[in-house]
Amino acid sequence: MLKQIRPAILMIVLMTIITGLAYPLGMTGIAQVLFPHQANGSLIESGGKVIGSSLIGQNFVSDKYFHGRPSATSEPDPKDPTKTIAVPYAADNSVGSNLGPTSKALIQRVQGDAAALHKENPSVPVPVDLVTTSASGLDPDITPAAAYFQVPRIAKTRNIPEADLKALVAAHIEERLLGVIGEPHVNVLNLNLALDALKKS
Template sequence: MLREIRPAIVLLLALTAITGLAYPLAMTGIAGVLFPVQAQGSLIEKDGKVIGSALIGQEFKDDKYFHGRPSATVAPDPADSTKTVSAPYNAANSGGSNLGPTSKALADRLKDDVDKVRAENPNAVVPVDLVTTTGSGLDPHISPEAAQFQVPRVAKTRGMSEEAVRQLVGANTEGRLLGLIGEPRVNVLALNLALDRVVK
């Protein structure tokens, strides 16, 4: 019996060491050498201080900044650990709201959000990504249309011309990967940092 079990145990230990330890450590080391910024979380620094990541969205409420997509992430309620509270872009609790198309709560939230966003720019069509969340709740990007929609508010608040702000949006728009994969997008944090460099 032991003669039949021993090869299985040896194989299990060998594969565990190779696939569970050696391979992940080798890939982590290679990634750190070839892609040092990405391997450290694509962190963005300003004045020597880490202010965010290019991969995780942030909540910007001030009118002088572009706003990202809504986030459905939550965190434990400090007053009652059996409940949760809204915690936008909480990377420790990535996920969507799981509300479906027949959900009254979702319909009510969308109506309120559309009305609020439409008040900002009543003559334009509200881009869908300004009122809908992503599956992860952490998306740092918006569509170029969503950024253009916000140009009048940002320009007015900062005392800039709309054309200057539109040029910044264009300069911070990323195209499709290899011209084929994905959609054009704007990283909200990068765009807001570019704005701060022009006008504080």
């Protein structure tokens, strides 16, 4: 029996060292050398302070900023831990709403959001990503159409010509990776940082 136990224990120890220590440390070291920005969270700094990550959306609600997709993430209610409350872009609780296409709550929410957005820009159809949540609830990007849709509101709020804002959006469109992977998109945080810089210049 000892002959069978000894090699089993040895294999457990050996595989723990290889897969639990050597491999993760090796991959971390390689990532730090080859992709340090991504390995450290794709953090975005402004004025020497970390203000977010290009991988995680933020809840911009002011009319003077571009808004991201709705987020379905939630957190325990501080007043009643047995319940949850909506906390958009809660990075520690990445989740979709899990509401199906026949859900009355989902239909009412989407219809309400679409109606509000239609008032904001009645001459253009509401882009679908401005009323639907992503699977993670943390999507930092919107489609170019969603960014252009918001230009009239921001132009009015900030008193900036629409042509300048459209040029800003166009400059921040990220194309498909290698020309084939994904869809053109705009990172909302980067766009809003450029928007603030545009106003100051």
